[in-house]
Amino acid sequence: MRKLITAFKVSVDGKVEAAQDMADWAEAWSDDYGLTDEIDACVLGGKMYPGYERYWTGIQTEPDKPAWITGTAPTPGELAWARFAAKTPHYVLSTTVTSVAWPNTRILRKRDDIAALKQEAGKDIYLMGGAQIAASFIDAGLVDEIRLIVYPLIAGPGKGLFALTEQRRELELCKVQQLPGGKLGLTYGLA
Template sequence: MRELVVTENITVDGVIDAGGDWFSPASSADTEDLNAALREHMAGADAVLLGRETFEAFREYWPKQTGDTTGVSEYLNRVHKYVLSGTLTEPGWDGSTIVRSLDEVARIKEQPGGTIVATGSVRMVQELARSGLVDEYRLFVYPVVRGEGRRLFDNPHKDQQLATVEVRHFVSGIILVRYRTV
């Protein structure tokens, strides 16, 4: 059985939408240790699950990144991509499959394979949490308070219990916190 891991960049106050410029702490500091952690996580995953809006943004951006030193572009072009959408008819990115429901996501988890990573896609990730499909959260906590924006746990699965697996500090001030669902 495959595991579903939610990986998000998140502010101290829980905001995960990409509005504004709160990613700047990583761009102004040494991020080699952070990039190494990302490469480590990518090595263990063979699929990505995205909501339609995030998928379309990724499809337009990442395949065009020829000088990407993080490995994200190569990773996204290599792994299988699932897009959860009720409206998309043609993915338009090699190695992509449209899934229409959380039941389909649950069936994909039952298949053999590596980790499935869900990222971005605020509404989809919240639905995954409420449905109990998330096995682990990998939260890259940025030392920023936004005060507004969509939060990861605005409407979480009721009484969700989490166990801390890892806390890792990076030179940039970002902290990785990994939680397993219990």
């Protein structure tokens, strides 16, 4: 069975967004988790999809232009992810999204559709949706692995990664990496 992997860039106090709805500490939105060789599908929530589509389409079509979220030119890692994402199947889990412009993208309506996707042949699946969808998938027992890049800062007010989970979950530490700038890479399996 394929694993469903979710990954986040978090502050030491577990925030995925500051009070202004952005993780302004994240240096880039590239694959800093080492997923591209391990996955062949991506799942997003309906709230994240419009911004995701706009951001990565902009990088693909105008790779030398500053990206609309960051205001800076895309990093080499972001350019690599844009190429990878363009050829990788994406699934948007939503009851409200009615159409998608991103190539190779399908809309799924129920979490059970993701459970069925995990049963299909292929590599692992990246759940990139956001804290709310990650919490619901963790509570449903669908997430197999959590990868975190922990930034050395206390964000204070903001959205906590696990603030929306409803159940206690045991985690197994699988990997620890010391990263540049005082960051830590943590990989956990869900028990």
